[in-house]
Amino acid sequence: MNAGKKHLLVVEDDKGLQSQLRWAFEDFEVAIAGDREEAIAQLRRFEPGVVILDLGLPPDPGGVSEGLATLTDILSLSPDTKIVVVTGDNDRANAVKAVGRGAYDFYQKPVDPEMLGMIVGRAYRVHELERENRRLTQFQDKMPLTGIIATSPQMLKVCRTVEKVAPTDVTTLLLGASGSGKERFAQALHELSHRAKNKMVAINCAAIPENLLESELFGYEKGAFTGATQTTPGKIEYADGGTLFLDEIGDLPMELQAKLLRFLQERVVERVGGRKEIPVDVRIVCATHQDLSAHIAEGRFREDLYYRVSELTINIPALKERDGDALVLATVFLDRFAREMGRNIKGFDDGARRAIEAHDWPGNVRELESRIKRAVILADNSNITAADLELEDVEIEDRPFNLKQVREEVERKAIQRALGHCNDNVSDTATLLGITRPTLYNLMEKYRLKS
Known part of the structure; x- marks a missing residue:
């Protein structure tokens, strides 16, 4: 998948309509599913921001029971996903029922790609805004100490020490x-x-x-x-x-x-x-x-x-020794300065993120804060670039390209971070990661991690 594109899942059993919708959304990375089971599999793999869901799915293509069940399953697994249900002509009652069960909006056939595109675009913008607000709120609410913004294992260890000593x-x-x-x-x-x-x-x-x-x-x-x-x-x-x-x-x-x-x-x-x-x-x-x-x-x-x-x-x-903290801090500073200065800055582009991760930050958090503030003032676009930060956009070459290595590296770091968040409580860590305790124990043994 192209990380720069928006993700859209189309749940529709009509092959002709599948093809029409795939090409109607050129700005999206589109996944297609023809039934509930395939929809759930695509949802887990694809994690779309928006789902277009036809309520008439097999084995009940003439009714809506399977479509409504799919709606419930999607929201159960991904409550933040925006679902636009597509219903048959003159079937407003079922569309309203779907909205009552959590759908974002509905659209009645026949499909007008331009009108449906407007609805999907609006749904995606709402999804992005909610995700950004939720992320910023979590940064503030889940910070280990008041005034300390940190998610790295290195800093969480320091925070636990402060809590004991204070x-x-x-x-x-x-x-x-x-x-x-x-x-x-x-x-x-x-x-x-x-x-x-x-x-x-x-x-x-x-x-x-x-x-x-x-x-x-x-x-x-x-x-x-x-x-x-x-x-x-x-x-x-x-x-x-x-x-x-x-x-x-x-x-x-x-x-x-x-x-x-x-x-x-x-x-x-x-x-x-x-x-x-x-x-x-x-x-x-x-x-x-x-x-x-x-x-x-x-x-x-x-x-x-x-x-x-x-x-x-x-x-x-030092900031360069804190895994992932530079981007976390940068996001918090960006949100604060954008609000203070009334700038419509949405985030960082991929080049800026790479530059933030690669920079050594000799001035530590103070330097990062200063660069973000200056970039918010001078940025010409809605996304901060590496040039706005006066940093070089670099390709990070030392990361493994083998898919298994990449997956294992990310998995290990995610477990370390979750253990830090949960003060090494295995039950809480398993819940946070969405896995069972036995699975977590096996992974910890695999990566030689100790709580």
Whole structure:
């Protein structure tokens, strides 16, 4: 099948009408079925968006019982498929009955290809809109953590770790490249903790000049330095009862590392220019893209502080290491920016999808978001192209061409993804995949997958 075409299934036992309908829909990839059994087989194999169904099917070509039974079976297997029923002349009552049972629309013979084409075209547009809305809703509803968009096994593993760690007060270090989502995970740690009703206070250690960072963190007393006209609590005090997020802690100056270490050990702060110890109850989450082990070896980061801030370390994979997440994120960003900017952008063409999958994304999620936003603004057509993204449309050569290999690779990844979605629950995974538990166990054994 040509993936670029729309899929249409025609269920009709009249050979002449089969041929007429096949050639009437040049914009569709058309499959033909002459009875209920063949229709169901084609439905499973073809997964059409629209079905044209003649209610007069054998073994009841003069009635509608077999056609209505076929309608029920199709909707049972594929509730989102739009069915246009075709009835005999002056048979409006059965057409209305079919619509009552879930058909999208009806058309009465004799067939006018142009009129039927309009009905089918409208049905397909509705199908596509519903599928897109459903997909976007599922992305949002089934995301493992609020604010985290991920479906890859790599990221789902990180999300499960965050869910386990969040209820504790353990000091957590998030490691990941710039733009990989460290602040999002810090927010998730806070929102899933018992401190969620209190503030999360964030400070970027690399963004504040060194001579100001101490007073930002620890506060200062009135008169402590020129311009200190009033006593001001620091960010650590403001976070009392909540969470303090120290972003880019690898850039913390050595002079402040000792003072931060004392706070982590004693849980008290002294403001600049002050002598009073102020107790603070706060959960500490740190993040950095730096290699702290190298910093320790070079004498740029205290080893004792490292062990304090990394009571538990979570490694966040780069976007290029997350199987399938780039396209998922791209779709969500596209929908958001298209709505915000009032652009009628429907999706990505095949070249754009290939480019998104092939790109290394050195800037990670931040780069992807930026490129999608720019493309939505500048796109001339309803589909985003690789050129709109300023990426090269590449052919992905390293995929197997042997059909069995392709099928097995897709099957294995689908099972891995489903297991991730279901937290390794085999019963739920089997239900999600639409197979039995014994079948899933056999497949897991075949691909050496363990729940």
